[in-house]
Amino acid sequence: MGGLALALALQHRSIKCVVYERDADASTRKAGYGLTMQQGGRALDALGVSEAVRAAATPTDRHVSIDANTGAELGVHGERSAAARRGHGARAKAAATHLPRGTLRDVLLERLRPDTVRWGAKLESASPSEDGWSLTVDSVTESCSVLVGADGVRSTARRLLCAEDAAAAPLGVFVVLGFCAAPFEYAADCFEAVDGTVRIYTMPFDSTRTMWQLSWRGDGPTGGDGEALREAALAHVSAWPGCPDAHRLIESTLPGEVTGYPIVDRDLPGPLPARSTLLGDAAHPMAPFKAQGANQALLDAVSLARCLVKTDLAPGPARRSVHEALAEYWAEMAPRASAKVAASRNAARLLHSPAALVRAEGLTRAAAAAGVTCHPYTLKHRNPYDVHVYYDDEESRARAMELRDRMQVKFPWMRFHRPFGRPIGPHPIPMWEADFASYENRDRWDEVRAWLESEAGGLSVLIHPHSTDSDYADHTTNAHWVGEALELRIEGWER
Numbered sequence: 155m156g157g158l159a160l161a162l163a164l165q166h167r168s169i170k171c172v173v174y175e176r177d178a179d180a181s182t183r184k185a186g187y188g189l190t191m192q193q194g195g196r197a198l199d200a201l202g203v204s205e206a207v208r209a210a211a212t213p214t215d216r217h218v219s220i221d222a223n224t225g226a227e228l229g230v231h232g233e234r235s236a237a238a239r240r241g242h243g244a245r246a247k248a249a250a251t252h253l254p255r256g257t258l259r260d261v262l263l264e265r266l267r268p269d270t271v272r273w274g275a276k277l278e279s280a281s282p283s284e285d286g287w288s289l290t291v292d293s294v295t296e297s298c299s300v301l302v303g304a305d306g307v308r309s310t311a312r313r314l315l316c317a318e319d320a321a322a323a324p325l326g327v328f329v330v331l332g333f334c335a336a337p338f339e340y341a342a343d344c345f346e347a348v349d350g351t352v353r354i355y356t357m358p359f360d361s362t363r364t365m366w367q368l369s370w371r372g373d374g375p376t377g378g379d380g381e382a383l384r385e386a387a388l389a390h391v392s393a394w395p396g397c398p399d400a401h402r403l404i405e406s407t408l409p410g411e412v413t414g415y416p417i418v419d420r421d422l423p424g425p426l427p428a429r430s431t432l433l434g435d436a437a438h439p440m441a442p443f444k445a446q447g448a449n450q451a452l453l454d455a456v457s458l459a460r461c462l463v464k465t466d467l468a469p470g471p472a473r474r475s476v477h478e479a480l481a482e483y484w485a486e487m488a489p490r491a492s493a494k495v496a497a498s499r500n501a502a503r504l505l506h507s508p509a510a511l512v513r514a515e516g517l518t519r520a521a522a523a524a525g526v527t528c529h530p531y532t533l534k535h536r537n538p539y540d541v542h543v544y545y546d547d548e549e550s551r552a553r554a555m556e557l558r559d560r561m562q563v564k565f566p567w568m569r570f571h572r573p574f575g576r577p578i579g580p581h582p583i584p585m586w587e588a589d590f591a592s593y594e595n596r597d598r599w600d601e602v603r604a605w606l607e608s609e610a611g612g613l614s615v616l617i618h619p620h621s622t623d624s625d626y627a628d629h630t631t632n633a634h635w636v637g638e639a640l641e642l643r644i645e646g647w648e649r
């Protein structure tokens with residue numbers, strides 16, 4: 155998917171590109187699971203496909219969570235419009251948009267020039283050549299000036315490009331998913347039931363079917379046999395007095411519509427060879443519990459195409475080298491995607507732990523769960539978090555100062571430091587800083603994050619912990635960005 159999005163973004167910029175795809179043709183795969191579009195919506199706008207996606211998508215505006223043991227409501231996020239609840243069809247502004255993965259792929263494919271995708275073309279080997287790469291694709295030698303590995307979670311490109319690379323790591327959670335048309339009270343919503351180790355999540359797949367995704371801590375059947383996966387899934391929900399619907403949905407799903415696998419993720423690799431890069435799952439596969447993988451792959455694609463625009467790959471005068479463009483892409487993508495890998499890993503842990511049974515008061519379930527325990531790092535016993543709000547001109551400075559005034563009223567327990575009108579330390583542009591003052595305030599992280607996400611109005615904001623991992627980790631994998639992530643000046647820091 156990221157590869158097709160990149161091809162379309164490059165096509166818009168008149169940069170030549172070929173996508174080598176190992177599938178024999180577009181019909182080789184089924185529609186796949188359902189995707190929830192979030193930040194990737196920005197990329198869809200940039201690709202000019204938002205309208206087509208909206209037309210094919212199913213919106214939801216409510217997310218309901220219950221305790222599978224008791225049936226008690228744990229949280230409701232968003233609300234369906236009164237008219238829709240009365241069955242009048244009108245819905246409130248959609249909070250989330252869902253569509254089958256295959257539909258998004260088709261929307262992208264339809265817009266690509268006919269010879270862009272070479273089907274049945276499996277990348278087998280790659281070696282650097284004088285002006286790029288020599289590839290073996292389905293036993294045929296091909297060449298290219300830049301190689302972009304966009305070949306998913308089991309990326310061959312990444313294996314070929316990164317000699318020393320950590321393998322994808324299992325997260326100890328198994329997922330089984332399927333589709334069925336059984337009647338279901340929450341068919342128009344996102345729905346979730348949790349029991350402390352097992353979770354079911356459902357959402358509309360298309361106009362008639364619900365997609366369910368059951369996940370649990372531990373192993374599952376191997377070999378991909380739909381019947382065995384369905385049996386394992388049923389066994390995990392058979393003792394759920396508070397949510398008999400889970401058993402009913404799974405039981406009414408045909409074995410051929412059931413898939414399952416252990417969840418893995420992987421941190422970004424170290425430096426890549428010249429004239430090569432990675433995007434999407436090839437670079438940063440992540441657990442599906444924040445619904446971010448495809449969203450990040452789409453953002454990567456648009457970001458990479460933008461960076462390549464003023465190089466000699468594009469028409470017009472070249473203003474920067476391909477090397478600089480790829481470095482710029484990586485600097486934008488790495489902190490953005492790493493934060494999502496970490497957050498998804500955290501959600502995988504929390505949503506299958508007793509923390510998931512905590513009632514969410516005005517928060518999403520993942521946020522509520524995250525609030526009870528803490529993050530995948532250990533905080534030092536000192537000021538737990540710093541907040542940095544960046545600005546680079548008079549206009550953004552005025553907005554940053556106005557935000558500071560409001561934040562001082564909203565969070566009087568925080569410490570506010572004087573603004574710095576120039577780059578300082580790791581901070582590449584002017585900023586003001588606030589911190590959490592004392593270790594006792596550590597559980598207020600989510601409250602501050604949620605407020606900044608709603609109020610920062612496009613400013614770049616960095617929230618980073620003071621953990622025992624390292625300063626470098628705290629400013630990269632442990633950091634949370636609101637708005638656009640900036641490239642921090644941390645190259646020389648110990649990793």
Ligand SMILES: Cc1cc2nc3c(=O)[nH]c(=O)nc-3n(C[C@H](O)[C@H](O)[C@H](O)COP(=O)(O)OP(=O)(O)OC[C@H]3O[C@@H](n4cnc5c(N)ncnc54)[C@H](O)[C@@H]3O)c2cc1C
Pocket residue numbers: 155156157174175176177187188189190191255275276277278304305306307308309310311329331367433434435436442445446447448449450451
């Ligand atoms: C159950 C589940 C639910 C998910 N839900 C969401 C969600 O709601 N929202 C979201 O944003 N993300 C979601 N994701 C994640 C998302 O699907 C992936 O992150 C996304 O598809 C990654 O896109 P990609 O382009 O990197 O890789 P892919 O979409 O996997 O594409 C890789 C392509 O490379 C091809 N390929 C592989 N090897 C080779 C080779 N050697 N030569 C040539 N071609 C090759 C493959 O055939 C494939 O077409 C979910 C994932 C799962 C498992």
